[in-house]
Amino acid sequence: MSFTPTTTQILLLGAGELGTAFLPRLSLISNTHTTIGVRSPTNQYDIVISATGFGADPSTVLKLANEVLDAGRIRQTRGKGKLWFFPWQWGVDYDITGDGEGLMPLFGAQKGVRDLLRSSALSSNVRWTIVSTGIFMSFLFEPFWGMVDRSHEKGGRTIVRALRDWEHKITVTDVDDIGRVLGRIVMGDVDADNRVVYVAGDTVNYGELASIVRRVTGEEVEREAWGVEYLEEELRKDLEDGIKKYRLVFARDGVWWDKEKTVNTELGMSMLSVEECAEKLFSSGG
Numbered sequence: 001m002s003f004t005p006t007t008t009q010i011l012l013l014g015a016g017e018l019g020t021a022f023l024p025r026l027s028l029i030s031n032t033h034t035t036i037g038v039r040s041p042t043n044q045y046d047i048v049i050s051a052t053g054f055g056a057d058p059s060t061v062l063k064l065a066n067e068v069l070d071a072g073r074i075r076q077t078r079g080k081g082k083l084w085f086f087p088w089q090w091g092v093d094y095d096i097t098g099d100g101e102g103l104m105p106l107f108g109a110q111k112g113v114r115d116l117l118r119s120s121a122l123s124s125n126v127r128w129t130i131v132s133t134g135i136f137m138s139f140l141f142e143p144f145w146g147m148v149d150r151s152h153e154k155g156g157r158t159i160v161r162a163l164r165d166w167e168h169k170i171t172v173t174d175v176d177d178i179g180r181v182l183g184r185i186v187m188g189d190v191d192a193d194n195r196v197v198y199v200a201g202d203t204v205n206y207g208e209l210a211s212i213v214r215r216v217t218g219e220e221v222e223r224e225a226w227g228v229e230y231l232e233e234e235l236r237k238d239l240e241d242g243i244k245k246y247r248l249v250f251a252r253d254g255v256w257w258d259k260e261k262t263v264n265t266e267l268g269m270s271m272l273s274v275e276e277c278a279e280k281l282f283s284s285g286g
Helices: 017-027 058-077 105-120 137-141 175-186 206-217 228-237 242-250 274-284
Strands: 008-013 032-036 047-050 083-086 126-132 158-163 169-173 195-198 202-205 221-226
Touching: 008 017, 017 032, 017 175, 047 058, 058 083, 058 105, 058 126, 105 126, 126 175, 137 169, 137 175, 137 274, 158 206, 169 175, 169 206, 202 206, 206 221, 206 274, 221 228, 228 242
Parallel strands: 008 032, 008 047, 047 083, 083 126, 126 195, 158 221
Antiparallel strands: 169 202
16 A cells, blocks of 8 residues: 655745745755745645745734744644744844844844744644844845945945944855755754754854955955944934944844854855855956
8 A cells, every 4th residue: 555645735925035045945845835925824834934024014923923823723623733833033133132222123023923932832733943044145245234335346445344343243144045954944954843043154253254355356455343333323313224223233242143053064064155255246246
């Protein structure tokens, strides 16, 4: 008598940059079927992965978490196994950042999701995994972020700026690498039940970032440190400027961790480094 394995139903919420990186990795996992972007009813799915992005209203992340808990309870009444939930937490350590001293309501809501899952998931037939990845690798080099300023390249100089000081660190991960790690977690290669796991393509301090840019360009790099007091003053000039809020929060704690303590290191995975990313960007003129 032949045995037909049960197909695991995965709901992927969001088809932006991160969701697009997730989809091909999930499609490689045997005996699974992934549905994109259909929000309800979540109780029909075995795994729910949120990749909705930072543009979400803070209230929606808690709303989704509560919907997942409801779905888990419905599954339990139907004799189904636990629903596995990956909330939108693909970023910094919200247990440490909190709401950024009032600057980032979305970060505060993310902390609220963690608290809710820790208190209620077990009794709701839900298991959860939070994957902290740092910021996306590409974000580190975005012009609007301002840490690597290439606007004066034609004049033979690049400006690298530090948030807080040159010893302050930042963890970054390429979105494709995040997708690769997610695939390994879903396949069961990592002990990830009901816990926060950490991923890092690279963790560098800003002094190392400046040295990397200097090596890659072969040119002198102008260094400019934006201390906390400077960032606070800049924000006071425009209290609604979201990027200035982000910069101030990223000058504080909770935005980096040692690469040696990550699941990708545990799995022996090769990840895109800051230097490799810089080489690609500067060689392509991107």
